[in-house]
Amino acid sequence: MKLTLKIWRQANASDKGALKTYELDGVSQDMSFLEMLDLLNEQLLHNDEEPVAFDSDCREGICGMCSLMINGEAHGPEVTTTCQLHMRSFKDGDTITIEPWRAASFPIVKDLIVDRSAFDRIIQNGGYISANTGSAPEANSVPAPRDKAMRAFNTATCIGCGACVAACPNGSASLFLGAKITHLGELPQGQPERYSRVQSMLAQHDHEGFGGCTNIGECASACPKEIPLDVISQLNKDLRNSMILG
Amino acid sequence: MAAGTHYLPGLTPTNEASVQKSDDAAGYYVLGDKLVDPKAPTGPIAERWTTRKFENRLVNPANRRKLDVIIVGTGLAGGAAAATLGEAGYNVKTFCYQDSPRRAHSIAAQGGINASKNYKSDGDSDYRLFYDTVKGGDYRSRESNVYRLAEVSTNIIDQCVAQGVPFARDYGGLLDNRSFGGVQVSRTFYARGQTGQQLLLGAYQAMERQVAAGTVEEFTRHEMLDVIIVDDRARGIVARNMVTGEIETHLADAVVLATGGYGNVFYLSTNAMGSNVMAAWRAHRKGAYMANPCYTQIHPTCIPVTGAHQSKLTLMSESLRNDGRIWVPKNAEDCTKDPRDIPEEDRDYFLERIYPAFGNLVPRDIASRAAKYMCDEGRGVGPEVEETQPDGSVKKFRRGVYLDLGAAIERLGKDKIEEKYDNLLDMYERITGENPYEVPMRIYPAVHYVMGGLWVDYELQTSITGLFCTGEANFSDHGANRLGASALMQGLADGYFVLPNTITDYLADGPFDKVDESHPAVVEALDGVKSRVEKLMSINGERSVESIHKELGQIMWEYCGMDRNAEGLKTAIGLIRELKKEFWTNVKVLGSADSLNQDLEKANRVADFIELGELMCIDALNRRESCGGHFRSESQTEEGEALRHDDEFAYVAAWEFGGEDGAPILHKEDLIYTAIEMKQRSYK
Numbered sequence: 001m002k003l004t005l006k007i008w009r010q011a012n013a014s015d016k017g018a019l020k021t022y023e024l025d026g027v028s029q030d031m032s033f034l035e036m037l038d039l040l041n042e043q044l045l046h047n048d049e050e051p052v053a054f055d056s057d058c059r060e061g062i063c064g065m066c067s068l069m070i071n072g073e074a075h076g077p078e079v080t081t082t083c084q085l086h087m088r089s090f091k092d093g094d095t096i097t098i099e100p101w102r103a104a105s106f107p108i109v110k111d112l113i114v115d116r117s118a119f120d121r122i123i124q125n126g127g128y129i130s131a132n133t134g135s136a137p138e139a140n141s142v143p144a145p146r147d148k149a150m151r152a153f154n155t156a157t158c159i160g161c162g163a164c165v166a167a168c169p170n171g172s173a174s175l176f177l178g179a180k181i182t183h184l185g186e187l188p189q190g191q192p193e194r195y196s197r198v199q200s201m202l203a204q205h206d207h208e209g210f211g212g213c214t215n216i217g218e219c220a221s222a223c224p225k226e227i228p229l230d231v232i233s234q235l236n237k238d239l240r241n242s243m244i245l246g
Numbered sequence: 247m248a249a250g251t252h253y254l255p256g257l258t259p260t261n262e263a264s265v266q267k268s269d270d271a272a273g274y275y276v277l278g279d280k281l282v283d284p285k286a287p288t289g290p291i292a293e294r295w296t297t298r299k300f301e302n303r304l305v306n307p308a309n310r311r312k313l314d315v316i317i318v319g320t321g322l323a324g325g326a327a328a329a330t331l332g333e334a335g336y337n338v339k340t341f342c343y344q345d346s347p348r349r350a351h352s353i354a355a356q357g358g359i360n361a362s363k364n365y366k367s368d369g370d371s372d373y374r375l376f377y378d379t380v381k382g383g384d385y386r387s388r389e390s391n392v393y394r395l396a397e398v399s400t401n402i403i404d405q406c407v408a409q410g411v412p413f414a415r416d417y418g419g420l421l422d423n424r425s426f427g428g429v430q431v432s433r434t435f436y437a438r439g440q441t442g443q444q445l446l447l448g449a450y451q452a453m454e455r456q457v458a459a460g461t462v463e464e465f466t467r468h469e470m471l472d473v474i475i476v477d478d479r480a481r482g483i484v485a486r487n488m489v490t491g492e493i494e495t496h497l498a499d500a501v502v503l504a505t506g507g508y509g510n511v512f513y514l515s516t517n518a519m520g521s522n523v524m525a526a527w528r529a530h531r532k533g534a535y536m537a538n539p540c541y542t543q544i545h546p547t548c549i550p551v552t553g554a555h556q557s558k559l560t561l562m563s564e565s566l567r568n569d570g571r572i573w574v575p576k577n578a579e580d581c582t583k584d585p586r587d588i589p590e591e592d593r594d595y596f597l598e599r600i601y602p603a604f605g606n607l608v609p610r611d612i613a614s615r616a617a618k619y620m621c622d623e624g625r626g627v628g629p630e631v632e633e634t635q636p637d638g639s640v641k642k643f644r645r646g647v648y649l650d651l652g653a654a655i656e657r658l659g660k661d662k663i664e665e666k667y668d669n670l671l672d673m674y675e676r677i678t679g680e681n682p683y684e685v686p687m688r689i690y691p692a693v694h695y696v697m698g699g700l701w702v703d704y705e706l707q708t709s710i711t712g713l714f715c716t717g718e719a720n721f722s723d724h725g726a727n728r729l730g731a732s733a734l735m736q737g738l739a740d741g742y743f744v745l746p747n748t749i750t751d752y753l754a755d756g757p758f759d760k761v762d763e764s765h766p767a768v769v770e771a772l773d774g775v776k777s778r779v780e781k782l783m784s785i786n787g788e789r790s791v792e793s794i795h796k797e798l799g800q801i802m803w804e805y806c807g808m809d810r811n812a813e814g815l816k817t818a819i820g821l822i823r824e825l826k827k828e829f830w831t832n833v834k835v836l837g838s839a840d841s842l843n844q845d846l847e848k849a850n851r852v853a854d855f856i857e858l859g860e861l862m863c864i865d866a867l868n869r870r871e872s873c874g875g876h877f878r879s880e881s882q883t884e885e886g887e888a889l890r891h892d893d894e895f896a897y898v899a900a901w902e903f904g905g906e907d908g909a910p911i912l913h914k915e916d917l918i919y920t921a922i923e924m925k926q927r928s929y930k
Contacts, residue, residue, distance in 0.1 A: 011841070012841060012842075028552070028553055028555060029679070030552040030553060030555075030629070030678075030679070031552075031553075031555045032557070032677075034557065035555045035556070035557050036555075038555065038557055038792070039555060042790055042792060042793075045790050045834060045836060045845070046790075048836065049836075050836045050837045051836070051837075051844065051845060053842055053844055055345065056519055057344055057349055057351070057518040057519050057520050058349075058351060058353065058354050058518045058519075059518070059519055059557060059558045059560075060354055060516075060558075060560050060561075060673075061673070062353050062354050062440070062443055063344070063349040063350075063351070063353050063354065063518065064348070064349060065344060065345065065349045078676075080676060084673070084676055084677070086676065086677065086679065088679050109489055109842060110489075110841070110842045113842065115345070116345060116346065117345070117346070117466065119346065120346050120347075120348070120454060120457075120464075120466075123348075123450070123451060123454045124454045124455070124457050124458040125458060127451055127454065128409070128410075128451035128452060128454060128455045129408065129409050129410045129451075130455065131405070131408035131409050131452075132330075132333045133326075133329065133330040133333060133405055133452075133742045133743070133746065134401075134405075134743075135408070136401075136404040136405045136407065136408035136409075137404065137408065138404055139363070139403045139404045139406075139407040139408075139421055140365065140420050140421055142407075143415075143418060143419030143420050144415055144419050145419050146415050146416065146417050146418075146419055149412055149413075149414075149415045149419070152410070152412040153412035153414075153437055153438065153444070156412050156437075156444060156447065157440060157443070159443075160346065160348055160349075183410065183412065184410050187410050187412065189407065189408055189409070189410050190410050
């Protein structure tokens with residue numbers, strides 16, 4: 001099939017950037033969205049135009065490196081990562097607009113690539129359980145109720161891609177934050193630091209310039225791993241408790 | 247203990263050193279001196295690690311902050327080591343090419359992690375895990391290393407649980423296990439189909455905690471382009487800041503490479519797009535030996551290639567072979583038909599036909615080769631893919647076989663199958679657009695893991711003093727084949743428990759004399775990297791890096807893939823040498839070197855893949871035996887099964903770089919067993 005692509009081109013962080021239009025022929029519906037961009041890049045290289053820079057690594061939906069706003073939707077029209085989106089979701093003659101994540105806390109590095117290091121800094125501020133190597137007790141010495149362990153797992157599946165932030169009108173990272181708070185807070189091992197964790201992670205979240213949550217829910221509907229919105233309730237609950245108990 | 251074996255304490259050799267009679271690679275290599283691991287432990291197998299830990303020198307806590315350690319790669323092996331050394335108080339710098347350490351490709355491992363906890367009381371023990379691993383590796387791994395791996399496996403589970411890794415649990419809240427990879431015990435711990443992700447996030451969080459504590463400094467979007475050696479010690483790295491393009495030097499007292507495997511030498515593999523061999527290969531060129539580079543694991547159940555646009559392959563868990571029947575049409579003319587219209591009598595359930603005893607559950611390498619032969623015959627299914635032949639002509643093949651869940655759905659019901667494989671089948675449908683509950687799935691083998699890697703001694707030090715190597719990047723624990731759920735185990739064993747206990751003995755001699763940026767060795771390494779980058783930017787030829795990488799992949803897959811023979815390997819070596827010339831005279835890289843430039847990144851990586859590819863073929867050519875994942879068609883039984891030659895090849899092939907156009911030098915390290923007896927594998 002043949003497509004018209006409108007792609008954000010920006011040479012570097014300080015460049016102004018603009019949408020540029022490309023025509024691309026020979027797209028197969030079996031291609032992934034990123035393979036379609038690979039094809040465009042081969043064509044650009046052939047025409048002596050610098051290829052479009054975009055992030056991807058595992059290309060199997062788990063590393064969280066890929067991103068892209070596709071026709072205004074984070075990761076495009078399906079509930080999955082961009083690397084798992086396939087061209088059969090589009091049709092011949094379509095015009096597709098491709099932009100980087102749009103959020104002040106994720107500054108653009110080049111073209112479609114943004115800087116998400118703010119997420120690492122949030123994790124640095126309490127997104128862990130302090131357990132030095134070698135100090136761990138026998139694994140089965142502390143049972144963890146199965147339903148809580150399941151909820152911990154389900155929220156731990158967050159891939160840190162940043163779609164929640166990109167989709168949020170406030171540019172909030174509350175879903176990302178809530179997912180980690182819930183994961184660690186549901187496990188017995190996470191209890192000792194539970195309330196200091198929520199305060200320090202949230203402080204860093206705000207410091208990075210992410211916006212506040214106003215319960216719009218765009219984040220959860222954009223999340224390729226279907227992290228549920230109730231992790232934000234958990235976040236708020238733990239925050240309240242931390243003020244009383246912490 | 248497995249049936250028919252008995253516990254061997256590890257005091258008396260059970261085999262003699264092998265003597266190679268064949269010399270298929272004559273003319274392609276130079277025979278060097280025998281290699282002996284200078285750090286190999288002795289004594290009873292179960293006491294070797296404990297003894298070594300006691301004998302190794304320690305570093306006083308007050309001195310640790312004066313010692314700098316560079317760790318390249320932040321997956322399980324690198325991230326875990328960074329966290330642990332940071333906790334101990336060393337100054338650690340980590341480097342990764344991704345935008346965050348959390349994205350390392352360890353994250354994609356699905357199945358699980360082995361540990362000899364014996365929670366199921368099914369007779370597991372350190373010795374049994376050791377035994378299974380050495381046997382699974384077809385007796386081509388070092389017994390002392392493997393025993394240590396089994397021994398620390400239980401500590402890994404304790405550590406991960408303490409960090410909050412959400413492993414599967416039973417109703418009582420205790421940890422659950424499953425059986426994996428054809429072993430007789432249930433020793434695999436798992437977090438649904440995302441075990442690698444959860445373990446990596448555990449290591450990542452532990453490492454980020456040390457970043458906050460100030461003991462670890464992390465450099466993301468940085469790629470190592472060379473190792474710096476001063477007075478015969480590794481003292482740092484040259485790295486490119488992938489955002490600004492700046493070429494930087496970073497200096498330290500020791501360097502650790504935890505850079506993963508090189509499966510992308512085949513272009514298509516289940517590796518991540520960025521996975522590469524550059525760090526290991528640069529070290530190899532500076533004197534680190536590369537061991538058993540031809541040992542590649544090819545996984546039988548991946549989603550097939552759909553066309554020339556394909557950029558990577560996706561694994562489908564092997565567990566599907568428990569319920570799926572594998573077949574191709576009997577007649578080539580049926581290959582384009584809807585499989586549901588092909589009647590039972592026209593289907594060839596080839597694994598059940600050729601291997602009636604094991605059927606669809608034959609080992610990975612056998613299942614993979616059989617599928618290839620069917621497709622070579624012209625009975626493959628799915629889309630036609632063009633393949634360039636050695637003479638340059640292009641032929642079309644269908645590279646896929648059916649994995650049919652139909653009978654299982656009929657027998658167990660759709661609900662049961664859905665419950666077992668839900669996520670997996672969803673992913674399959676997303677990628678192929680076909681509903682596996684209605685249409686038989688299509689699968690084909692793909693490169694998944696490499697057992698080969700940098701040679702290391704028992705303490706994980708390479709042949710360059712002060713340069714260590716952990717995880718998939720080293721060669722040591724899996725022999726010629728890796729058991730399922732053992733990659734995660736090895737990465738974390740090396741990172742949390744082995745390296746932090748061995749590197750201390752080296753660091754006890756430090757801090758070493760201060761080296762600054764103006765030292766001639768540093769300047770030389772930096773200039774070397776700069777001129778290579780300039781060269782790549784200035785060729786300005788016609789070919790994209792991608793197209794050359796694809797061509798390399800086709801050569802490797804055709805001649806150094808599932809089925810190798812002397813003639814094909816020699817052809818491949820010739821083709822690769824031509825391709826190397828083509829690359830260095832005709833590659834095209836646009837943009838500038840002093841900004842983010844993904845084509846330049848790829849060009850650097852592919853240049854090294856080409857050189858590695860040649861060495862893999864030479865190694866495969868020399869090893870005239872079939873063992874583990876390496877199958878030489880000259881070495882098989884009358885029934886077509888792999889035939890090992892312990893009398894000739896029970897050694898580690900450690901290759902020394904032989905100069906720019908020189909032949910590589912082969913050093914053989916004999917594999918002598920004392921705690922296990924070698925046996926041929928059998929599927930009867």
